[in-house]
Amino acid sequence: MSVTPPLPTSPSNTSLVITYNAMSGTAISDDLMKLCAQLFSQPVKMTASKLRSQSVSIPECTVLVTCFQHEKLVGHAFASVWSFEGGVVGWITQLVVDKSLRRRYIATQLLQTLKVHPLFQRVTAVGLVSSHPAACTALAKYAGVSVHAVDLSFIRENAAKVLEASTVDYLKSGQLRGALFQENVGTGAVSSAFTEFYVDHAEPSKALEKFKARGKWCLGELLEGHEYLALFSVSPLSD
Numbered sequence: 001m002s003v004t005p006p007l008p009t010s011p012s013n014t015s016l017v018i019t020y021n022a023m024s025g026t027a028i029s030d031d032l033m034k035l036c037a038q039l040f041s042q043p044v045k046m047t048a049s050k051l052r053s054q055s056v057s058i059p060e061c062t063v064l065v066t067c068f069q070h071e072k073l074v075g076h077a078f079a080s081v082w083s084f085e086g087g088v089v090g091w092i093t094q095l096v097v098d099k100s101l102r103r104r105y106i107a108t109q110l111l112q113t114l115k116v117h118p119l120f121q122r123v124t125a126v127g128l129v130s131s132h133p134a135a136c137t138a139l140a141k142y143a144g145v146s147v148h149a150v151d152l153s154f155i156r157e158n159a160a161k162v163l164e165a166s167t168v169d170y171l172k173s174g175q176l177r178g179a180l181f182q183e184n185v186g187t188g189a190v191s192s193a194f195t196e197f198y199v200d201h202a203e204p205s206k207a208l209e210k211f212k213a214r215g216k217w218c219l220g221e222l223l224e225g226h227e228y229l230a231l232f233s234v235s236p237l238s239d
């Protein structure tokens, strides 16, 4: 289904001709999977088959949103939906935007496009783990809240339940870290998961400084091998 929902914030370059599309995990072709793997390989080497096994573990519970600029894939979001004790979560397993087109609200719009997919009509929470503060911010906007005023008690009460019930293998084994989940933490971490995802934090750290300059950064510091854990309550659209 092709959709052009209104942008939550105006893009800085309106001359871009871009289209967004949300599809079920059951409809993702091998060719499209290859394009997604190539795009994701900008930060981390990835093959189409590995990406499919990681991000489309249960196709009928998965949504892929793509963003094409003309014929070129310039952004995508994989998301899975599952029930946990207390609700239904829509979890973003991968969000990536072409390096040359970042900071044009493509990630924001990819996540907003999830809202039109039937699987997302009934979610009561949305979450992700990511090293990038911009990914957390784009998700906060999905939930209609400011990333500078996160409801940390919601994360404390629900993160473990959400991860335990996860249909995504690496999330089940993700260990919750930070002041929300551990006593006497002296690391500065607040809401994160030890996912053993060792990537260069230079770019996210630079972005983090900008977020801190704009207001309170609620999710704390980012330690090596860790990612921020963002989880927000949302009202089901079907209500």
Ligand SMILES: CC(C)(COP(=O)(O)OP(=O)(O)OC[C@H]1O[C@@H](n2cnc3c(N)ncnc32)[C@H](O)[C@@H]1OP(=O)(O)O)[C@@H](O)C(=O)NCCC(=O)NCCS
Pocket (backbone or CB within 6 Å): 009, 043, 092, 093, 094, 095, 096, 097, 098, 101, 102, 103, 104, 105, 106, 107, 108, 109, 128, 129, 130, 131, 132, 133, 134, 135, 137, 138, 206, 207, 208, 210, 211
């Ligand atoms: C994280 C990522 C997907 C963001 O994509 P994007 O299209 O540039 O994000 P958006 O333009 O929608 O920006 C979302 C918010 O973050 C802010 N932002 C984005 N990049 C930023 C940066 N480098 N520095 C400061 N703020 C930034 C935007 O201003 C916006 O905030 P606002 O609504 O308050 O203005 C992109 O940087 C990326 O692909 N990174 C590599 C892969 C990755 O880390 N993915 C996350 C794993 S799940």
